[in-house]
Amino acid sequence: MEDLLSVCESVVETGLSSGADEVEAYAALGAGVTVEIQKNDLHMATTQNSEGIGIRLFAGGSLGFAYTNVLASDGLRESVGRALAIASAAPADEHNGLPAPTRIEPLDGLVDPDASAFDTARALELAISMLRTARGYDARVTVDGGGLVGHRGRRAIATSRGVRAEEDVSLYYCQIMGMARDGDDISSFDYQFEHSHRFSGIDPAGAAERFAESVVRSIGAVTGESFTGPVILAPKAAASIVAGPIEFAVDASRVQKETSRFAGKLGEAVASDLLSVVDDATLADGFASASFDREGQSPQVLPLLQSGVLRNFLYDTSTARREGKESTGHAAGGVSSVPFISATNLVFGAGETAYEDMIAGVDRGVLVTRFSGNVDPVSGDFSGTVKGGRMIRSGKLAEPLSGTMIAGNTFDLLPGISAVSRERERLFSMLLPYIRLDAVTVTSG
């Protein structure tokens, strides 16, 4: 592979000698295979090769950014020129600037030593096995879409303040989605997703089985009852209703823009003491794990909620500088845009209640497998449909539900979380338990 770090370093040189005060060059290159499934059939296999560099510079306190997907030297020189032209037009901002270097420890396990053995043929094999397993589970299962992706690449960063880092990464993931159809009875839609940094670490056939089992289980759904009572959010539903608004509100740029409900609440209890959430960019085989963030800062394990108490916000350099603080290492984004803030791997702490006991503890409530609707992360209001839901009666899972809606406000409900499961599931870059909320409005019919 190309010496990406040298390319970044030479762009920094060019930027400085052309008149910029500070220059950051962030580059990536890679190759991958994607196999797409559509309508119960193989759709298309695609191979990609890509490379690109994002050049962020400050001149006279003003920002300019240029991206190009060709790493040849005359294109790079031209890109530096474009970034400078923009910087000279943009107004200055005293908070503009690049961070100082931090110590980077390479994170293990981000690249598969056998990555070169993963080729189009292997990707097709795994995708087909996933499709066949789902369809073979039950004749009523129909796979609307899905696929498998394998990608291997390198990322590198160099800045005029001395940041220097590079790492190789490989990532493999598969996804399958669809429903079950029994005559006119169409089940809820569901999906499964798996990822790993090693291709032996994903189990497409296992994902297919879980998907098939889930959709078949929600055939024969009936309209439920309307009441106010406890709901148990399965991990996918917890992702939408609980994790989404929390992730939004801990973003310091939103606190600064006055759109975060957590503004001014550091050190206060914002949720029940059963809830703890950590952002962990070092998580083993985490989807978003990396040795350095988009600005080349070292990753950390950052407590966000500790037994319900708000502990930290997420910062990149630009938001941190507005408050005279340091970045928390949450600059994100690729080569084609300026950095923005993002959580990395959002890890919810395991609770104390076994999932079985959570169900057993509900006299009349709803298990929400997935949620489809609106969640306003600013206000926390949510309202939408329960997908793949089950009624819970006298501590047992009962009939599958259709036409059932739930509504509430996440931030108002967080302090009342009455149970968190020991069991957790990986979902994209999150690790989520089952969460019990009391007093949720359930509307059916």
Next chain:
Amino acid sequence: MRELLKTIVDARDDWVELRVHDRRQLQIMVRKGVVESATSRVHGGVGVRVLRNGTWGFSSTASRDRSAIEDAIRSAATAAELSSSERSEKVERLADADLAVGDFVTRDARDLDEHSVDEKTSLVVDTERTVRGSSESMRSALVRYVEIEDEKWIVSTDGADAHIEDTKLEFLVQAVAGEGDDMTVVWDGSGVTGGWSDLFGARSPEELGDDAARLAVDLLSAPYAPGGPAQVVMDPQLVGLLAHEAIGHTVEADFVLAGSAASGRIGKRVGSELVTLVDSGPALVGAPYAGGIVAVDDEGVVAGRTVVIDQGVLASYLHDRESAARFGVAPTGNARAWQYDDPPLIRMRNTYLEPGESSLEEMIASVENGFLLRRGGSGQADANAEFMFGVHEAYEIKKGKLGRLLRGATISGDAFDVLGSVDMIGSSFEWGIGTGHCGKGQPAKVDGGGPHVRCRVTIGGR
């Protein structure tokens, strides 16, 4: 470039399509006085599709060297070869098409060169400052300028041989007003195909900023719209949103094959006789700078005028060459890819209702008890044609007279039921949804519009 591509393609046995696509993009965005984005992007390369054994393979490269392109072809061919034994439903053939040969320019945009990066940046900064400072009630503002310049060469085994140039511009304003805990958000803007004078052809940047700011403040004191079924007059922007979002996706052939609400309904009535819904490559009605103009699609098919609904009867789906062959019709020029490294998908272009005979005054005067609805916001639409959109501005109509401004209205329903209820169609026409982009796995620049229409919808209020 075309010569090189033809040489490469002619040397192959498979069906091969090469699409060289160079894109230059500029984006300046200022929010609440802070430059959030000041970005120039250059992204270009060659996208390669191979059809072998009735199966597609796709690959791409950033290089224009013959050897790199041939490597990409081999890679795509291998992908097709390996997949073919597993793919059940083969691509029997691609429909014959009016394949483009020659040079195409969607719209002359050369006046863009007369405006420097400095000028564009200052315009964004100044407009944002003006909007934000226009009233004590303004909380924040956002202004975004986007410029997308594309140059493509498309050459295929069976005769596409085209060079295409296209420019799409956008100027977007968001105004946020507030009083205590109460907040209103208004979006307005212009999205066009063409140059600087097209971008500000209908309204100047000052007018765009002013319109957004004034409405945001006015809405603060507007009462909430009541809910329930209602007779309404919808403005062109809302009509365009409905045509694109609620109807348009259901007639994209890939969604039809997956079981959308339009499936099996060709030849059936899906709207009143007043409704003719068109998806077109060129801008054939209204302003010539519609934001979704396509001269030649990304399969090299000349993009024309497709009548989707003809006087209320469903007449055509939107196709690429593969789906057209499957349905036994001619391709409609709807295959579009966002960038060189994306394979083409069926996408809309300019989607609209044809104008009719009635004036807006007539239409309002004819409503005993209803609403005038202007400008749709975000919402959702399903493959079964059910939709729900936010409406920016609603006005009561009582006994044929326009009344108070109302806020917080949403409209929902079954899009085909709404088309069935259309009983008056306006005579003037406007485009209205050219800002932003349509999403379907990849972005696409589109537009939509129409005349005012009188119809029935369910209003969601408070």
